[in-house]
Amino acid sequence: MIVKTDQDAIKSYLEDSSNLKGGWAEEAVFPQSPEEISEILIRASRAGRPVTVSGGGTGAVGARVPRGGIVLSLERMNQDIDISRDVSQGIWLARCQAGVLVEDLKKKAESEGLFYACHPTEKTAALGGTVATNASGARSLRYGPTRRFVRALKVVLSAGDILYIKRGSRFISKKDSTVVLKSGRKILIPIPSYKMPAVKNSAGYYAKDGMDLIDLFVGQEGTLCVIAEVSLELEKRPEEIFSCFAFFSSEEKSWSFSQDALALDPLSMEYFDHNAIVMLMSKGLNIPRYAKAAIFFEKDTKSGKTDEAIEEWRALFKEYGAREEDAWAEIGEGESGKFIELRHSIPDMVNARIRRAGCEKISIDSALPRDRFPEMMNFYVESLGKALLEHVIFGHIGECHVHVNILPQDEEVAAAKALALQFVRKAVLLGGTVSAEHGIGKIKHAYLEELYGREGVLEMARIKKALDPAWILGPDNIFPAKLAEEL
Ligand SMILES: Cc1cc2nc3c(=O)[nH]c(=O)nc-3n(C[C@H](O)[C@H](O)[C@H](O)COP(=O)(O)OP(=O)(O)OC[C@H]3O[C@@H](n4cnc5c(N)ncnc54)[C@H](O)[C@@H]3O)c2cc1C
The missing domain is CATH 3.30.465.10 (Uridine Diphospho-n-acetylenolpyruvylglucosamine Reductase; domain 3)
Structure with a gap:
């Protein structure tokens, strides 16, 4: 089994897309079978050495950033x-x-x-x-x-x-x-x-x-x-897919469009606020000047039925003032198309910006009950406007789940973190979650406690203790490692 101890060789395993700093490990190991994983864990348990599991390293909450001990990478179990x-x-x-x-x-x-x-x-x-x-x-x-x-x-x-x-x-x-x-x-x-x-x-x-x-x-x-x-x-x-980027003259119109359009049973429904559009414009794309928001959606159809489906969307476009002649549309297996790449480029640019600024990701990943979602969106936009904090909002609006990324200057970091906590509290109050897809990792412990309270978090720690009595796996992920002492 390959074991690397040279710090230069393992430094790429000490980070993820959250830009969380302070990752370190004594070694990285690269097992090739469940049996080899088992051997590593038996030895680590006996020695009480922490083990942080590493996948692709794209996580958004610092969960694969090790705090000492061993990085266990799955990258050599990537063939079958x-x-x-x-x-x-x-x-x-x-x-x-x-x-x-x-x-x-x-x-x-x-x-x-x-x-x-x-x-x-x-x-x-x-x-x-x-x-x-x-x-x-x-x-x-x-x-x-x-x-x-x-x-x-x-x-x-x-x-x-x-x-x-x-x-x-x-x-x-x-x-x-x-x-x-x-x-x-x-x-x-x-x-x-x-x-x-x-x-x-x-x-x-x-x-x-x-x-x-x-x-x-x-x-x-x-x-x-x-x-x-x-x-x-x-x-x-699906037999056929058509995908479309539609532009709106106000963010509110795009929010309403996205919810009404669910009746047409789309595959996906993604949101881009004005700041995300400005980011896309920086790529030299021909985006109409009036655009304050955009929605990207995909719709699957039976072979030969795409034109019929497009008619239904046309009617909805008219209702919300999305000009058909400005929309970008593509018919085919949209997945490999340019729209998916564009969608991906937004979090990519946000992450690059965070890395340049050298600060840790401050992002909200809440999903809300559908009837409370408009209230939450208004709260995000009004609060960020009042605080004059740079931000980008994008994501899975069809599921009432958007990513709010706050991009503060150095002196604004404390205010940005305080506002993020207010957002989380409001989401919980409205019956939402504090993380719909990224997880808690090492940077959202306080959010989890907002959702389940101290006792709820302790209950989780007890589950960990039962399955990982030596408390070696992913210490500091989901809840602080020191919780072990309170059980
Ligand atoms: C540009 C960009 C866009 C993104 N968009 C999305 C999105 O749309 N939706 C979304 O959900 N996420 C998104 N993410 C976040 C990220 O891609 C996901 O969280 C992904 O699931 C992380 O997988 P990974 O293999 O990179 O995990 P890592 O970052 O390596 O690890 C993440 C966590 O999983 C654990 N882990 C990894 N492998 C194993 C294993 N084999 N056994 C046990 N634990 C393991 C790690 O210990 C860590 O706790 C995005 C990230 C980027 C950079």
């Missing part, structure tokens, strides 16, 4: 993609090593007339990372987040046990939450009492009385196990 039909369930499955990149699964699935419908905008994420964060993407509007696609996992616990979990095969409840391992060892998982918000959610551990055990390992941010292998459901490719 086995696509097959599961006749008993009537679905297509891709069984993959956890280090396989999203883009490689996409290519392989497409070559077989299938597609992986749920993935983050960033295609260099590894599948294990997307499961560990319960990532979602533009098409989650139609298909749901990663959790909905995970059919089976092979995971390695910190004591070295290798566990294969198939969805539907093991449920845990307050009455019976004992998991018996192959070795005969029993683990009692303390089912928490906090209630998850009824919106798209990736904040802390999934918890419900009677839940499927597999769901505990989706969205756990490398704190409960190392995911070695994932089985993901694939979909049949």
Whole structure:
């Protein structure tokens, strides 16, 4: 097994897209099988050495930034993609090593007339990372987040046990939450009492009385196990897709359009505020001058039915004053088209800007109940306007989930953080979540406590203690490592 200790050779594993500083590790290890992962974890548990799991390193909350010890990278478990039909369930499955990149699964699935419908905008994420964060993407509007696609996992616990979990095969409840391992060892998982918000959610551990055990390992941010292998459901490719960028003369009009357009059952519905448009303009694109907001959507149709579908959208364009002649449209498998690249370029430019400024990402990733979403959008815009803080708002508006990125100057960082906390409090008050897809990582502990309170966070820590008694996996992810002392 490859082990790297040279600090120059491991420095790229000490960061992610959050720009969180202070990452360090004594070594990075590159296992090639679940058995090798098991050996590493057994040794680390005995020595009490922290292990931070590394996927593609595209995470947005500092979760893969190590705080000492060992970086366990899955990048050498990136070859196997086995696509097959599961006749008993009537679905297509891709069984993959956890280090396989999203883009490689996409290519392989497409070559077989299938597609992986749920993935983050960033295609260099590894599948294990997307499961560990319960990532979602533009098409989650139609298909749901990663959790909905995970059919089976092979995971390695910190004591070295290798566990294969198939969805539907093991449920845990307050009455019976004992998991018996192959070795005969029993683990009692303390089912928490906090209630998850009824919106798209990736904040802390999934918890419900009677839940499927597999769901505990989706969205756990490398704190409960190392995911070695994932089985993901694939979909049949839509026959035709048309995608469109439409421009609006006011942000409010685009918000209303996005919600009414849901009746036309789009695949995706993404938002760009005025500041995001200005960013796109810097790429020399021909965007109408009146544009204060844009919506990007994709609609799938049966072969030969695209013209009919476009008519329905035309009518809606008229209602909201989106000029058809200014809209950009594309017919084909939009996924590989320029629009997806444009959508991706916004977070890319935001992250580059944060890196240049040398500050940590200050972003809100809340999803809201649909009826409270307009109130939240108004609150974002009014508060940021009053505070005179530079910002960009974009994202999954169809799911009432936008990313608010605050881009402060040095002297404004404290004010920006205080405002971000106000946003989080308001989202919780309105029944929303503090993280719909990025997770909590190391930079949003305070947000998680806003959602579930101190006791809720302690309940999560107790789950970790049960599964990772040596407390070596992903320390400081989701909640502070020092919580271990309070249990
Ligand atoms: C430009 C850009 C756009 C993005 N857009 C989106 C988006 O639309 N939606 C979205 O959800 N996210 C988005 N992200 C964030 C990011 O891509 C996702 O969070 C992604 O799921 C992270 O995967 P990764 O492999 O890069 O994970 P990493 O950053 O390597 O790790 C993330 C977390 O997962 C853990 N982990 C990784 N692999 C494993 C494993 N095998 N076993 C156990 N734990 C593991 C790590 O320890 C860490 O806690 C975007 C990021 C960028 C840079």
